[in-house]
Amino acid sequence: MxxxxxxxxxxxxxxxxxxxxxxxxxxxxxxxxxxxxxxxxxxxxxxxxxxxxxxxxxxxxxxxxxxxxxxxxxxxxxxxxxxxxxxxxxxxxxxxxxxxxxxxxVGKADVCPYARENRGGIDRENVYDRCEGLRERTRNLVGDGGTTTAGALASEARSQQVGLADSGASSGGAGTDFLEVDGEATPYRPDTEEHEGTEFCPFYAGFLEDLPEDGDPVEAVPFDLTSRGHVDPGELVRLAAGAGSCPHSVMGALVPAVEVVIGNYYHAFDPTTTGTFTGALLEESTFVVCDEAHMLEPRVRDLVSDAVADRSLRDATNELTRVVQPVRFDEEGRHNDDAEVVRAELADSDVSIEEVERVREFYEDLRGELDRRVTAHLDRERPDWRADPNRLEDAEIPLRDPESPGVDEISEWASEEGYGDRVWSRAPAVGAVAERILQELEGEDQQRAAPGVGRTVSAWYREDHETFFRAIDLERTWDETEPPDSWRRAYNARYALFNCLPSxxxxxxxxxxxxxxxxxxxxxxxxxxxxxxxxxxxxxxxxxxxxxxxGLTFPPENRESLAVDAPKFTHDNRGQPGEETETRLAHLDASIEVAARPGNVLVGMPNYAEARWMAGELSERLDKPVLLDESSGDRVTESLKDDFFAGDGKVLVTSLRGTLTEGVDYRGDRLHAAVVCGVPIINTARPRTRAVVAAYDERFGDGFETALTVPAVRKARQAIGRVIRGSDERGVRVLLDARYARDTWDGVREYLPEHEREEFQPVSTDMLEFALDRFERGDRGTSKGDDQPTS
Known part of the structure; x- marks a missing residue:
């Protein structure tokens, strides 16, 4: 250069x-x-x-x-x-x-001073509802018709702390009279404040105080940005909260003002997030960097898909009932003060009380139809389900043939029941006005179901039937409050609107x-x-x-890259875990050959069930610790990763569809070898998977290749890519399956880039030991990669 x-x-x-x-x-x-x-x-x-x-x-x-x-x-x-x-x-x-x-x-839970310190009745669970309620009340106090100003509210809150200080009150964190966040003192007490009986957030009032009426919102940032460089979430909280301003609001003000904004896919592709927070970044003066872009398609597919849960339909129905009842009671001569509030809000909107009633009836009937369909499905597939609902598993009920696009059964049912265009299209407006009415009537900090249900119902009606697949999702749960003979005790059911083609x-x-x-x-x-x-x-x-x-430009003599011609590790070939099939034994023997070598070894399996099988077998046959990664939360995964990195060599067995095979830094001596068993193509039995394949067939010509095979090969390549991270690192990378080694009708070798096809030379299973021994001796391995040295 x-x-x-x-x-x-x-x-x-x-x-x-x-x-x-x-x-x-x-x-x-x-x-x-x-x-x-x-x-x-x-x-x-x-x-x-x-x-x-x-x-x-x-x-x-x-x-x-x-x-x-x-x-x-x-x-x-x-x-x-x-x-x-x-x-x-x-x-x-x-x-x-x-x-x-x-x-x-980051999200509000990470920067709200009260949530971080678990004060003011705010924690990480309720922070979103509480924050929106507090902001709304603070704005009402200082807006048109309000009784004060933002500056007066902030000063009032500061004076409360000054009075405590003058009286000799203690300072510190939880249980004291001054709120500290990460060791930084704030100008306010550890609780929210009240003005004339109305609770408000002093941090938000402090932000509004600094916000210019017609100027740039960045002027409300209470610190100089020009000399600071990057501001991480912890520093943002200390700087903003220490100055008495809302860190989340300050973050929003900074978004269009800084030179580099670091976020996740939600910040660019989630409609709610972009509509309320990062919309200013979505324009031509922004240079976008999409990292881990092989995940762009599946992650965005989730973000642009939608669903409405049975419980959300129930809650939305109750909310709309709460709106309708005061008016109807008043019309019957049972005077109700709430009726005037409802009528006033409806008068300010273009929504009638009759529309609210009609949408409420629609939701109630949608829920009844959901009950009927789930019950019929279980009676057909698991006739004895009532006797032991604990045995039920996650399931999906398609609402059309997954392989033949067409109008879904719920849309057809609604039409037959007389629910036409207007009830579908008016649901969002009804939900929005219901939220405003309930906020005024009840004043509680809680998220209402009606707005979200309305948006999803409208999308269900509006979106096409080729790109989107509609189904009922059944997610296993347990709710003792539901009747013993109801599926609702064992399932959370959702009407799911799944985007097959997010391109x-x-x-x-x-x-x-x-x-x-x-x-x-x-x-x-x-x-x-x-x-x-x-x-x-x-x-x-x-x-x-x-x-x-x-490709890798690190010294090729530092790595051994092998495509082992073992029997194809497919569902049909390998049999069930525990069966001693030829395929299982071949993959187990090859994995033992690699895992028994010194250092840390990662073994990737097509799914978690196969990972459990492999971990069990390796534990019995190896004289080194074997760790099993199972589907779990971040904390458990982080702890497992720390155990793997600590001490002498171990074997970590995981699913190739988990979180430990990509994005994790195994630099230095953290990983000496990686083995990939099979091609992690997802199960095609699920209706939505078949719908995706059909949609990709229609759009791109070969749906199985585009939607399933290529992403599976990328998962395998991500796993083996963990091994070599620098010019002085040595390691072994093994793709274990004949489909990586041969150009057969179902082979995947063609999906490797040219430099990897050259480097991952096919070897037979009986030559694996020889190749590994030669690499350990320091002989030039079978690799034929780029010989260019690093800079």
């Missing part, structure tokens, strides 16, 4: 890898023309620094239209990597450069940005990636899309 590259001043290290330099140049080139770079770069090759450098170069170039970089990642580990690399950039800027300003986006939603959102980078260690095959993320559509509309694929 030429050391006088225009972007070299903002590159955080002395010298980039050659591929980094090429990638930075390509990203800048694409962005200049309003386009995107699709970048596959092997793990550990500096993609994070590459993307930040390109984006910051565009933002700092006076001739560029870009004003900020918006980073999106689906993995917390990668979020921290962006924070670290931004700190590195700032630490190594030339002396006459101002720091690059940055901000990490248009992804492409439309990307089109709002000025350009950027979509990157991962596993994007290949690029033609499939371009199709399923909408990039191909953007290219056809005139926005350039460049591609770069960079």
């Amino acid at each position: 030429s050391t006088d590259a225009p972007w070299s001043d903002v590159f955080g290290h002395e010298t980039p890898y050659p591929e980094q330099a090429e990638g930075i140049d390509a990203a800048i080139e694409a962005a200049r023309d309003g386009g995107f770079l699709a970048l596959e770069g092997a793990c550990g090759t500096g993609k994070t620094m590459l993307a930040l450098t390109a984006g910051i170069d565009r933002v700092r170039d006076p001739d560029s239209p870009f004003e900020r970089v918006f980073v999106l990642t689906s993995v917390k580990q990668q979020l921290r990597q962006f924070e670290d690399d931004l700190e590195t950039i700032n630490a190594n800027l030339p002396d006459d450069y101002r720091p690059v300003s940055g901000l990490t986006l 248009r939603a992804i492409g439309d959102r990307l089109d709002e940005f000025g350009g950027g980078v979509l990157m991962s260690a596993t994007l290949e095959p690029m033609d499939v990636f371009r199709e399923v993320t909408g990039l191909e559509h953007l290219a056809e509309s005139g926005r350039p899309v460049l591609e770069r694929t960079h």
Whole structure:
């Protein structure tokens, strides 16, 4: 690389890898023309620094239209990597450069002073409801018709603390008279405040006090941003709360003002989040970075899908009943003061009381139809379910043939019952006005069901039947309050509206940005990636899309990469866990051969059930600890990871669809080998999976390949990519299944990028021991990768 590259001043290290330099140049080139770079770069090759450098170069170039970089990642580990690399950039800027300003986006639970300290009746569970209620009451106190000003409220709250201080009250955290957040003193007491009997949030009042009436919201930020560089959530809370302002509101004010915003996919693709918080970033002066972009399609599919639960229908029905009853009672001569409130709110809207009643009846009947269909399904599939509902499992009831797009059965039922266009389309408006009425009548800090139910019901009616698949989801739960013979004791049921083809939603959102980078260690095959993320559509509309694929440039003699020609580890071939089939024995023997070697070894299985089987077998046969990762929460997973990293070598067995095979940094001596057993193609028995395949068949020609095979191979490649993360690391990477080794009709070797096909040379199972022994002796392994040394 030429050391006088225009972007070299903002590159955080002395010298980039050659591929980094090429990638930075390509990203800048694409962005200049309003386009995107699709970048596959092997793990550990500096993609994070590459993307930040390109984006910051565009933002700092006076001739560029870009004003900020918006980073999106689906993995917390990668979020921290962006924070670290931004700190590195700032630490190594030339002396006459101002720091690059940055901000990490988090939720209210992470920044609310009361929630963080569990004070004021606010905790991480109720913070969203409590916050919205407190904000609403604070705005009412200072808005048109209010009795005071934001400044007066904040001063009133500060004076309460001053009075306590003058009286000699103690200070500190929980159980004292002054609220401290992470050791930082705030100007307020540990509880919320009241003004003339109305509870309010002093932190929010403090923010409103500083908010200019017609100026830039960033003027309400109570600290100087220009010299701080990146502000992480902890620092944001200390700075904002210490100054008496609401950290979450300050974060929102900073969003359009900083040069680098770091968030997750929700911040760009979730309609609720973008509508209320990050909408200012969705425009052409934003350079977007989509990290872990191989996950873009499945993550966005979840965000642009929707559902309405049985319990939400129940709650929405009750809420609408609460709106209707006062009016009807009043009409019957039973005077009710609430009736005037309801009539006044309805008069200010375009919603009639008759529409509220009709929507309420619709929800009630929807719930009855749900009950009928779930009961009929269980009676048909599990006739004895009432005798032991504990034996029930998650299930899905399709509302049309998954493989033949057409109108769903609920839409047909509604039409037959006389529920036409108007009741579907008016549901959102009815929900919104009901929320306002109940807030005025009850004044409680709680989230109402009617608005969300209304939006989902409207989407159910509005969306097409080719892109969207409709079904009833049955999620196992347990509720002792429900009758013993009711399925509701064992299930939470939902009407699910599932987006089979999120490519248009992804492409439309990307089109709002000025350009950027979509990157991962596993994007290949690029033609499939371009199709399923909408990039191909953007290219056809005139926005350039460049591609770069960079393999490992670390010394090839430091790694052994093998595609072992073992029997295909498919459901039909392997039999049930515990059966000693030829396929199972072959995969077990090969896994033992790798796992018995020194150091930490990761074994990835197609699912958690197979992981349990493998872990059990390895525990009996190996003289080293074997850890099993099961589907669990973040804390359990983090603890398991810490156990794996600590002490002498161990074996960690997990599902290739879990969280430990991608996004986790196994740098240094943390991982010596990885084994992938089989191709983790998801079960095609689920109706929505068949619907996705059918939709992809219609759109792209080969649905099974596009929707299932390619993502499965990416999962496998993510797992083996954990092994080699730096130029001085050594390790073994094994793809264990004939489909990786052979070009057969059902083979997946063609879905590996060319450099990996060259490197992962096929070997037979009886040659595996020989290859591993030779690598351990320091002989040149079977690898035939790029011999280019690192920079």
